[in-house]
Amino acid sequence: MKRCVAVLVLWAGVVLVRAEILIEDPWVRAVPPSSSATAAFMKVTNTDGGNVTLVEARADIAKDVRPMATTKKQIDGHEVSGMEFVDSFAIAAGKSRILEPGGDHIMLMKLSSVPAAGTSVKLTLVFDGAKGRREIKVEAPVR
Amino acid sequence: MKKLTQTRLLLVAACLVIVLPAAFVGFTVSKKTESPWFGKYDANAQEAYDFELQAAGGETLRLSDLRGKIVLLNFGFTNCPSICPAVLANLAAVYRKLTPADRDNVRVLFVTLDPARDTAEKLGEYVPFFEASFVGLTGDAAKIAAIAKAYGVFYQKAPSDSNDPETYMIDHSTETFVIDSSGKLRMVFRLDQLPESDRVVADIHRIRDLR
Numbered sequence: 001m002k003r004c005v006a007v008l009v010l011w012a013g014v015v016l017v018r019a020e021i022l023i024e025d026p027w028v029r030a031v032p033p034s035s036s037a038t039a040a041f042m043k044v045t046n047t048d049g050g051n052v053t054l055v056e057a058r059a060d061i062a063k064d065v066r067p068m069a070t071t072k073k074q075i076d077g078h079e080v081s082g083m084e085f086v087d088s089f090a091i092a093a094g095k096s097r098i099l100e101p102g103g104d105h106i107m108l109m110k111l112s113s114v115p116a117a118g119t120s121v122k123l124t125l126v127f128d129g130a131k132g133r134r135e136i137k138v139e140a141p142v143r
Numbered sequence: 144m145k146k147l148t149q150t151r152l153l154l155v156a157a158c159l160v161i162v163l164p165a166a167f168v169g170f171t172v173s174k175k176t177e178s179p180w181f182g183k184y185d186a187n188a189q190e191a192y193d194f195e196l197q198a199a200g201g202e203t204l205r206l207s208d209l210r211g212k213i214v215l216l217n218f219g220f221t222n223c224p225s226i227c228p229a230v231l232a233n234l235a236a237v238y239r240k241l242t243p244a245d246r247d248n249v250r251v252l253f254v255t256l257d258p259a260r261d262t263a264e265k266l267g268e269y270v271p272f273f274e275a276s277f278v279g280l281t282g283d284a285a286k287i288a289a290i291a292k293a294y295g296v297f298y299q300k301a302p303s304d305s306n307d308p309e310t311y312m313i314d315h316s317t318e319t320f321v322i323d324s325s326g327k328l329r330m331v332f333r334l335d336q337l338p339e340s341d342r343v344v345a346d347i348h349r350i351r352d353l354r
Contacts, residue, residue, distance in 0.1 A: 068225070
């Protein structure tokens, strides 16, 4: 039965790892060839039973990969968007965290090659939680 | 039986007295608050601040030379990893939903807030990647600052935690401005509105049809 569920979930395009942390719809933004950075997005769902934290990310095409949050600041009374590096993304037990354009994302910097639309980027996501540290590998299509 | 009929009559009368006026009030209130516009529309729009900036290939572009066209104007920088590409990708989706005739009458301009790093040539590579007709513009820092101020665009360098001084970010406003064919600053879209491309297109159609 468990295998059946896993097959169904995988068939639906969802990467299932130990039925604890789900990475759904990972993708990387296609950017112009002259770009030095791009960003990865996805939905992370934590069914681990405890809080987990994304503490590290790696990509096959970038030397520097870090979680980044979009900030809203007030400058002279106007709302201004910005971004700042964060150490980690926490995902509370039973919750999802959506990394999406204009919001939280994983920034891919110092690109060894700028990925073209239609290709994919290999991402390794490292999570920390009550059950220890684990790595999840996903292929993120570039679009 | 007679008593029941009386009760029914009372109920009907109550409906007529209470419900109908309430519905009417609700209708007029909703009529007052419902705007046909999706973006923030300015009925008393003033002339958009004019500027002349450099595009790729040694070309200059003056905003007022685009009279007769609808201009979608956005500000950002090419090292922006998330927000600016999202804005340009959303504007490209909007542009592709326009008919060929409407596309001829719409220009999308992206003005850099990072003239130190964004040369006209770099913008010329970056901006048309999202849609071939989109134009990236730069100029000297004082000119960019004056244009940003005129449109109420706020920006500042954000320190990076890297030791490399070239990796700084820029915090900035993210609105997209719509200038109508008579050169008036007619509408502003917020960042979060742009993904709703059908509604943005509907506003562009209405602006096109303003007389």
